[in-house]
Amino acid sequence: MLKALIPGSFDPPTLGHIDMIERTASFADVIVAISINIFKAPLFSDKERMELLKDICPSNVTIVTFNGLLSDLASSVGADLIVKGVRNTADYEYEYQMAVLNKTLCGCETLFMPTQPEYAHLSSTMARDVARHGGDLTSILHPKTIEKIKLKNGGKDGFLT
Ligand code: PNS
Numbered sequence: 001m002l003k004a005l006i007p008g009s010f011d012p013p014t015l016g017h018i019d020m021i022e023r024t025a026s027f028a029d030v031i032v033a034i035s036i037n038i039f040k041a042p043l044f045s046d047k048e049r050m051e052l053l054k055d056i057c058p059s060n061v062t063i064v065t066f067n068g069l070l071s072d073l074a075s076s077v078g079a080d081l082i083v084k085g086v087r088n089t090a091d092y093e094y095e096y097q098m099a100v101l102n103k104t105l106c107g108c109e110t111l112f113m114p115t116q117p118e119y120a121h122l123s124s125t126m127a128r129d130v131a132r133h134g135g136d137l138t139s140i141l142h143p144k145t146i147e148k149i150k151l152k153n154g155g156k157d158g159f160l161t
Helices: 015-025 046-056 070-077 089-106 124-132 143-152
Strands: 002-008 028-035 062-066 081-086 109-114
Touching: 002 015, 002 070, 015 028, 015 081, 015 109, 028 046, 028 070, 028 081, 046 062, 046 143, 062 070, 070 089, 081 089, 089 109
Parallel strands: 002 028, 002 081, 028 062, 081 109
Antiparallel strands: none
16 A cells, blocks of 8 residues: 655644545555644644544544654655645645655655645635634534634634634
8 A cells, every 4th residue: 555645734624634635545544744833823733733633534544743854754654655735726836846846855756636626715724714703614624623623712603812
């Protein structure tokens, strides 16, 4: 079985992320790698993102955190490929550069997986914004993620402070 690495910030994981993870898990052993960026204040801590992804991903998916180069992680876990969801041409331009760099650094190929149309407008940034303003998250996030956001808000719907 192929070993596929799916990296990202996942702050929070959107329905688009979950769809991509599930589709990849249908043909590969999946390692979801949560990038820890010490320069950004996240909505969910790395520990919370880890717990959340364990909760909402298929049970055969492995979840790890990393804070170095993706190419180093790919080498250390013996990944056969990196999988990236691509929503539009802007994503492609950015992902193309990273794919070539990662191939140069560690030899690992990147597979671009087209996002399903119903998720192509979603991003974690927009999800955080809708959450902060108390909007309806049901078309953006998994119910368990929405529940965790509600808990951050003292169990209430509405504005996240
Ligand atoms: O969900 P995101 O924030 O778009 O994910 C971006 C991520 C984490 C996949 C990318 O920034 C990354 O690979 N970071 C690790 C550091 C690294 O390898 N940088 C060189 C990329 S070519």
